[in-house]
Amino acid sequence: MPFLLLIEDDDAIRTGLELALTRQGHRVATAASGEDGLRLFKEQRPDLIVLDVMLPGIDGFEVCRRIRRTDQLPIILLTARSDDIDVVVGLESGADDYVVKPVQPRVLDARIRAVLRRGERESSDSSAYGSVVIDRAAMTVTKDGQDLQLTPTELRLLLELSRRPGQALSRQQLLRLVWEHDYLGDSRLVDACVQRLRAKVEDVPSAPTLIRTVRGVGYRLDPPTG
């Protein structure tokens, strides 16, 4: 039973979502502020966090950034609307996905399950891309022998790309493969995740040699030629 932490300041929304998510089969802990949420997160180590953006005190982005300093668990943002700067800032802060209020509990549940599935192990071998080694069996990525801290979404994105080395995948394809979104997926999710992934695996993130942008198509994982 997945253990979720819901951080939401509005009592009614918090109660409603807690009811709905519990009914969907999740164990839910709730917090009414960012500070409470961070404390609860450290005490109870949930599997996933559902995080409201607009919080009194430290806001959702800051909560997201603080968690990401130490942990890579999935974070889903609750935002007011899909097309504003909140989404971009949220994704840059390290969120894995977002939903727009008022959200249907079924939709939120589907997103939660999808993001949790990304961390599931698969039986496969490991492959090396220069100094980066992806161990599919252990679900770990090492660079120069050191473990990289990747979120499940980042890991899944890297795995999907590494399954087809040298082949470009479009954003819509990646949205389906990694985020399990339908055709209405937001391509900014892919772009933000690629940026974060590059920051972790590339030698020089601003001059990527591993995860290449294919102009007009999407992204491609290249084994380094050297």
Next chain:
Amino acid sequence: MTDHQTTARRIPAVSWRQLRSLRVRLIAVFAAVALLAAVSASGIAYWLNRDAVLKRAQDTALNDFRVSLSRNVSDLPLRPSCGDLTQLATNVASSGLSYDVVVVSPDDPGCSASSDPTHFTLADVPAPLQSTVAKPREITETNPYRYHLYWQRQNLEGRPYLIGGTKVVSNGPTAYMFKSLENERADLNTLGWSLSIATLLALIGSALLAQAASATVLRPVKRLGDAARKLGEGQLDTRLEVDGADELADLARTFNRTAEALHDRVEELSAREAQSRRFVADMSHELRTPLTAMTAVTDILEDEAESLDPMIEPAVRLVVSETRRLSDLVENLMEVTRFDAGTAKLVADEMDISDLIMSCIDGRAWYDAVELDAPRGILAVVDPRRLDVVFANLIGNALKHGGSPVRVKVRQSADTVVVEVSDSGPGIPEDVLPHVFDRFYKADRGRARSEGSGLGLSIAMANAQIHGGTITAANGETGAVFTLTLPVNRPPAPPTAPPADGSPAGSADGSPRDADEPKDAT
């Protein structure tokens, strides 16, 4: 090419306007006044001069003729022969100023004595002068002489002459004098030319003056015109510099006052409008918080509805369905306020249009009611979620008001994608047609509440417009036809999040994707 044609066609219109312009009219009036003044002044000067010059020449010549005649006539015998008369003529002519003399005698009509018989004879003397000269006057107190000296001006062979004549003695010979007025004519011609040139100069001067005057008048008028145009274009802070105290300065002051008032009024109105927009935006925002909580539990209520008391079940279902409707309405309201505030953004990606339509129909279980004619492979850079809203609204509207089958046709022409949604209904009444995209416009006023929010088509239109496209509504052969036109490539929008590596990772760059991009079945 069209531009050139338009320009060419405009030229005559402009020149006609220029002909009637204030400048031209001013110059014309100035020129007319100058012409009138110059011509009348020159005319009067010319006539006065002419009279004076001719009178002096005449008086001199006639006096000389009289004196010379009276001096020479005493030598004439009582019955002079033709030779004597010729002698007399020659003597008189040679004694005085340069004129020629003809003498005739009634005793010897055949004799025509002349100082220059080749040029001047009696035949050159006009008949009225001859008869006047021959007519004796009665001698009274005021008139001591029976015969007088008469004169007339006459052109002989194109030259002007003064012809004077008098009886030398009663019943004796008559003498005529021919004085050329060639010099006087030359003088007068010179004078005429000078006056004409002076008139012309006055005319040119007046035109230049008019030009200068019109420039001083028209410059402020032009400035006023420019300012008015700017004001019309929405630059409400346009003001004129006021200098002087003339009518134009007055006009400028009035303009400034009007612009000020307009500025204030517009500001007040836009402040009020912004206020009401903000109110709607805040309202819908506030509404969303309770709606989110309600939506969160509707699924639970719905799942439990079947096991509830039959009295309570309909109530629960009503609450569930109305919560969803309210949720849609608020979402639409917020969407509208975003479009109004200009904060709506595109998250564009290259999509297969037919895939999008298929997914839209699929997701709403409309498959049976929609005939889709959409070849795959028509790609466009669009925001998939916004376009989904457009398709859902157009097809949903067609199903609701037109009835099935609804036909959806996708075609690509040049650099646009055209999606046609036609239904099998009664069509749209002509008086409703211009309003179908208006907010909350209901074709049937009697229907206080319709199933839709009344915002669907206007949101669809706004979504099409943010893509650089449009939607038109018309009546086709079988029912209403809505046509969505979208550009294949949107002009590049500023990327929402500039990628750190500088590569265009953001899809909002609007760059066309390769056509061989792998596509998956939806």
